Amino acid sequence: MSELTGNHARYVQSLLDGGVKPGGAVADNSIMRSWWRCHSEHHLDPANRDDPIIVGRDELTGCQAGLADLMPTAKIEMANLYQQLAGSGYAIMLSNADGVLLNYFGDPSFTHAAAKTGLMPGAIWTEQHQGTNGIGTCICERQPLVIHHKEHYLARNIGLTCSAAPIFDHDGKLIAVLDASGESLLAQQHTLVLVNMSAQMIENRAFLGRFSRDHTLRFHSRPEFVGTLGEGAIALTAAGHVLAANRSALFQLGYRTPAEIRGREISELFNTPLSLLLDRSSRNSFQPVPIFEARRGGRFFAVARHPETPHGAIRATLRPPPQLPRNADFAADGARTPLDNLHLGDAAMAENVRRARLILDRDVAILLYGETGTGKELFAKALHASGDRADKAFVAINCASIPETLIESELFGYKAGAFTGAARDGRRGKIFQANGGTLFLDEIGDMPVPLQARLLRVLEEREILPLGGELAVKVDIKLISATHCNLLEKIACGDFREDLYYRLQGLSLLLPPLRRRADRRALILQMLADEHAGTAAVEPPLSIDSDALNLLEHYRWPGNMRQLRNVLRTMVALREDSTIRVRDLPDIIRAGQAPNHADCPLDKPPLNPLESAEREALLRELEGQHWNITNVARQLKISRNTLYRKMQRLNVKDPNKLH
Numbered sequence: 001m002s003e004l005t006g007n008h009a010r011y012v013q014s015l016l017d018g019g020v021k022p023g024g025a026v027a028d029n030s031i032m033r034s035w036w037r038c039h040s041e042h043h044l045d046p047a048n049r050d051d052p053i054i055v056g057r058d059e060l061t062g063c064q065a066g067l068a069d070l071m072p073t074a075k076i077e078m079a080n081l082y083q084q085l086a087g088s089g090y091a092i093m094l095s096n097a098d099g100v101l102l103n104y105f106g107d108p109s110f111t112h113a114a115a116k117t118g119l120m121p122g123a124i125w126t127e128q129h130q131g132t133n134g135i136g137t138c139i140c141e142r143q144p145l146v147i148h149h150k151e152h153y154l155a156r157n158i159g160l161t162c163s164a165a166p167i168f169d170h171d172g173k174l175i176a177v178l179d180a181s182g183e184s185l186l187a188q189q190h191t192l193v194l195v196n197m198s199a200q201m202i203e204n205r206a207f208l209g210r211f212s213r214d215h216t217l218r219f220h221s222r223p224e225f226v227g228t229l230g231e232g233a234i235a236l237t238a239a240g241h242v243l244a245a246n247r248s249a250l251f252q253l254g255y256r257t258p259a260e261i262r263g264r265e266i267s268e269l270f271n272t273p274l275s276l277l278l279d280r281s282s283r284n285s286f287q288p289v290p291i292f293e294a295r296r297g298g299r300f301f302a303v304a305r306h307p308e309t310p311h312g313a314i315r316a317t318l319r320p321p322p323q324l325p326r327n328a329d330f331a332a333d334g335a336r337t338p339l340d341n342l343h344l345g346d347a348a349m350a351e352n353v354r355r356a357r358l359i360l361d362r363d364v365a366i367l368l369y370g371e372t373g374t375g376k377e378l379f380a381k382a383l384h385a386s387g388d389r390a391d392k393a394f395v396a397i398n399c400a401s402i403p404e405t406l407i408e409s410e411l412f413g414y415k416a417g418a419f420t421g422a423a424r425d426g427r428r429g430k431i432f433q434a435n436g437g438t439l440f441l442d443e444i445g446d447m448p449v450p451l452q453a454r455l456l457r458v459l460e461e462r463e464i465l466p467l468g469g470e471l472a473v474k475v476d477i478k479l480i481s482a483t484h485c486n487l488l489e490k491i492a493c494g495d496f497r498e499d500l501y502y503r504l505q506g507l508s509l510l511l512p513p514l515r516r517r518a519d520r521r522a523l524i525l526q527m528l529a530d531e532h533a534g535t536a537a538v539e540p541p542l543s544i545d546s547d548a549l550n551l552l553e554h555y556r557w558p559g560n561m562r563q564l565r566n567v568l569r570t571m572v573a574l575r576e577d578s579t580i581r582v583r584d585l586p587d588i589i590r591a592g593q594a595p596n597h598a599d600c601p602l603d604k605p606p607l608n609p610l611e612s613a614e615r616e617a618l619l620r621e622l623e624g625q626h627w628n629i630t631n632v633a634r635q636l637k638i639s640r641n642t643l644y645r646k647m648q649r650l651n652v653k654d655p656n657k658l659h
Contacts, residue, residue, distance in 0.1 A: 008155040009046040030141045031151045034132040037140065038153040042128045046155055052118025053129055055100055060122040063100045067176060070167070071103070073205040074176070076351050078105050081180065081198045083369045083510045085191065088489050090182035091119055095135045097174050099126035106617055119181060130154065134162025134179045142166055142174055144196040146189070159183055163192040165199035170207055170235070170244035172258045178202065190488060190498060200229055200247075207246045211235035212308045214243055215274060217266070219302035221252065223288040226303055227358040228507065240266040240274035252300070253293065270294055270302075277304035287361070337386035342379060344522035348512045352379075359507055360387045365459070367444075367504050368482040370511030371624060373560030376482035377442060379511060384438040389478055392437030397430045400443035412454065413466040431464050435475045444481040444504065445490055452497045459503050479504070484624070513623070514557040514564060521553045527565055528580075531572045542572070544580040551582065555589050558623045615650040627654050 015032070016039055038044045055063070064071065074094050082092045082105040092105040101123045127136035131153030138145055144165040152158050161184040167176040178199040180191055208216065215236040220226050232249030234242055242264045245255070253269060255261045266274050271292045280289045281304045288301035339356055343349035356366070356379075366383065368376045377396060384394045402410050413429030431439055441447070447455070458464050459479065463472040481504045490496035514520060525544075532542040557563055567586060575584050582590060625631040633643045647653075 004158075005047045005049070005155040008150065008158055011150065012046040012153060030137065030143075030145055031132060031147070034127060034137045034140065035153055037127055038131045042131075044128075044131050044153060046131070046153055048154055049156055053124045054118065054120070054122045055124065056122075060100065060102070063096050063098070064102050067096055067102065069209060070176060070202065070206050072347075073209070074178075074202050075103065076348060077198045077202050077205075078103065078178070079348070080369075080508060080510045081105075081178075081194060084194055084508065085180060085486070085488060088182065088486060088492070089184060090180045090191070093119065093135070093179045093181065095125060095139075095177045095179065097139060097176065099124050099129070099136050099139060099177075101125060101135070102176075106614055127153075130157065133157060133160075134164035134181060135177045138164035138166055138177045138179070139174065144192055144199075146192050163195045165192070165196040167199050167203045167206075168247065170210060170246070170258065176202075190491065193502075194488075197229055204229070204231070204233060204246055204248075207233055207235075207244070211243060214307055215240075215278070215304065217274075217277065217302055217304045219249070219252070219288075219291070219300045221298070221300055223301035224359075224363045226288045226301055227362065228364060232300075234261075234266075234269075236266060236274060242266070242269075254295070268294055270300070274304065277302065278306060281305065338382035339386045342375070342382055344519040344526060346512065346517045346519040348510075349517065349519070352509045352511065355507060356383055356509065357386070361389075363478075364506035365479045365481070365504050366506060367508045368480065368511060369508060370482070370484060371513050371560055371620075372484050373562035374511040374513055375561045376511060377440065378561075379509075380438070380440040380480045380482065383480060384440075384478070387478070389437050393434055394438045394440065395430050395434035396440040396442060398442045400446035411451065412458075412464050429464065429466060431458060431475060431477065432466075432473060434477045436477075438478040438480060441479070441481045443483060445483040445485040445487055445496060449495065449497065452500045456497065456500045456503060459500075514560045521549070523561075524549065524552050524564065524568070528568050528572070531565070531568050542575075542578055542580070545582070548580055548582045548585055551585060551589055556619075556623075558626065615652060618646065618650060618652060622652070622654075629654075 012035060016035060067074075078092045078094060082090075085092070093101050094103045095101050101119065101121055104119065104121055106119075124130070125133055125135040127133070127140060130136055132147055133152060134145070134147050137147060144163075147160075147162045147164075149158050149161060152160065160181050162179055162181040164177050164179040166174050167178060169175045178195055180195050184191075215238060217234045217236060218226055219232045219234075220228075220230060225231055230248055232252045233246045234249050235244045236242060242261050244258060245253075245261050250256065250258065250261060253261070261269075266272075266277075270277075271294055272280075277289075277291070281302075286303050286305070288303055291300050291302050292298065293300065337357075339353045339360075342353055359366070360383070366380075368379055370376050380396070381394060384390060397410065409429065411429050411431055413432055458475070461472075462476065463474045465472045487496050487501050491498045491501060514523075517523065528542065528544065552564075552567075559566075567589070570586070571580055571584050621632050621635060625635065629640055629643060633640045636643065638646075
């Protein structure tokens, strides 16, 4: 037994002896309750070093199938959460109610701990098998919690910090746990906040999906929160009887359990019958309408909807959409918006568009995450053009490109004579220029800390004070921010205000890199047609042969959409005739770029799930640093040689060095 293991075992026993007496009252502390269960019910030895239990492939597949309705939404939210925590050494995991780990997004800097403790799909993380831990203890306690280092019962897990939150079904039954685990030195509460928010988002989406064939009522005491994380949701029969309600609905209406509200008529809850709510919602273009609670008279805002039409019923009546004019933003009947044109079949982008449309004309801040070149400004412009501010100003400012000495005057403006060199008549700042419209703050993570405090005040008070001015000016703006960096990491380093972060993060959307988009081929063809559109009137139609298209489709595109557009623009300009061939492609794409970038070579065994997650996370780091090996090694706190060996083991090849 190692000294560390022995010390922890004695530490656990001393606290059990001093804080919890056999047969006595258990302390009102989730950690001590868990330790007592591990000691008295599961008879676990804190020094136990047995290997974790991993279920077989068939059993794991069965466990995943048991949550088949939840998994698609869960994967999207897990990817969003991973992006927010990427680089901080966390892995994002989803388990079922039996503690079996079903899905895993891993950070390369966390691989060592993950391998030691068995954080991989199929591992069982109940208290019975792993002692006090995020997943297992959350299952028992049924509440969000953090298990930090020595709070783990087993010594083999004390290097971990786990933040976990439960996911319940419409009957209040715990069905899954979302967990973020890493080797953080601090028990960071903001990580738990993000995990809990993601868990609630998964829970709400699962609820609405489960009752999509029934009438639904979505409400909140503030109209801008309808359609967001905190909304209450109730499923109703056509006669207006409650089928189920989510946790937020129970809390807002003062009910403790789903059974208390199930079967009640809507007239027992609100002063408006379902038929009238449906009519008012429809006439108000499904914007929230005021209603009043029947018991206490509290005012809410609600949207009621009819059941969704079954997919099978509408498929037969679908007709091919009319061909849109090239470069048209939306069809003449207004059915499509610029947002709808941002994807051509990719599920992640389609989900981003769906969520963005829900809060399109509401006072909800939007934070866009994504690698450089993924189209964050394009998404912001589409949001603006699709909403009720489309005819107002769209003002974009890159917080990383303006000198720190000028950014304050650029944002807030200044009065005449405010400083040496100021314009004689003063100048309106970017925020005031966006009044009535949309302000897009790109690279928000690079805003100087002193200005973050002023921006937070503007967002809270909705007024600005120009430099040298004495009177504040009221402003009405829709705020969209974007970043490619990890804001939580900046918060931990003191480079970003935590209160501003939560004010910006009304709705967070992760824009997928081009290499992960399922509609990549369609995007290439669409963008190629767009680039050729300007010359189409005087030149013959443009085509591309299949070999060239395949090489373009399977290239990894570290520069994402921006790089693709520049490559296509150059190809169109330099082509020899009306067909683009392999010879017209840039050397870096032509040079050995076989389909799939040799991700699974035949002479090597396939990667296991943990290695695959590690490879994906490592590629994310490399591409984020533009394949600068020195920077990536420094970021991961390893040597360059170790990084090269890791790349070789995981079959990661630098696209800039392929021949």
